[in-house]
Amino acid sequence: MHTKNSLIKDIEQAGIRKNGTLLIHSSMKAVGVVEGGADTVLDAFIEYMKEGLLLFPTHSWSDKNLRNDIYDPKTEPSCVGVLPNLFMKREGAIRSMHPTHSVTAMGDRAQAYVLRDREVHTPCPRNGCFGGLYDEEAQLLFLGATLKTNTFIHSIEEWLNVPDRINPQSRKIKLQLENGDTQEIDYNGHYSTRGDVSKNYDKLLLPMLQMGIAKEVKIGDAVSYVVEVRPMTDWVVGLLKEKPSLFDDGKPIE
Incomplete structure (x- = not known):
């Protein structure tokens, strides 16, 4: 059974910068059996990142x-798992005002960061x-999650105005x-x-591992x-x- 201390040790060995900025895409199930359950997993990350900026996506696009x-950031549930839903209710956690792709932040700079x-x-x-993750030189942790959950690639496609990614029809949200x-x-x-293009984002993994942009680690039972x-x-x-349609299919990157 994993404990808070054993998880902190795993996080440290993963090379996560404790005074940096970290955003976590997560699968609690993949972590395995933890003494105290999901709250202990959060406790471990919060303690480890107490001098940095800790972020979870708390998306509500479903x-x-x-x-x-x-x-309403105080009551809208997140559609991306157990840990984000628990994290956004923690004391000191601040959720951003993004209606579909909010993040929840914790740390000394959390309030300023969510204002983005x-x-x-x-x-x-x-x-x-x-x-802002680019400006922060942040790290992403895919905790038992695949790179299909890599929201940041949506970001890059949006910044570059890749065609066929944003709905031309708007909706009014309060x-x-x-x-x-x-x-x-x-x-x-x-x-x-093309449907859900994010299912093709994981073709980035192998090249990034080879280039040293990504590394495989184990936290609890989670690869x-x-x-x-x-x-x-x-x-x-x-x-x-070079190829704006790169993620229209799952063909490997040449």
Whole structure:
């Protein structure tokens, strides 16, 4: 059985920078049996990253989310797993105002960081919280998760205006503000005639492992991957400029 201390040891051995910025895509099931369950997993990461900035995606893009087209960061459930839903309820955790692709942050810089999502009208704009990961020279941890969950690639495609990624039809969403007021925005979400292109993002893994941009680690029972955001971005930008349709299919990168 894994414990908080054993998980902290695994996190340290994974090469995660404790005073850096870390965003975690997660599968709690993959971590295995943990004394204290999912809360202990969060305890381990929160303690390890106490001098840095810890982020979980707390997305709410599913068909079951945003009932009546209202986003309230205090009550809207996340559609991306157990750990994000527990993390956003922790004391000191601050959720961003993005209606579909929010992040929840913890750390001394959390409040300032989530303000990047103050004015968003698309899933992953350059000036938003996902864009900020590049500026932060952040690390991504895929904790028992595949790179199909790599939201940051959506970001790069959006910044480069890759065709057939953003829905040309907008919807009106009301944001529930902390002061009790609401703010209505026009929002253009993800859409592609190719379907869910994120299922093809995992073809990046093998080349990134070979180049040292990513490395395979184990945390608890979870086979996981630590990815450096800045070199990944610089490489993928070059690929997409040469071939914007790169992720339209699952063909390996040549």
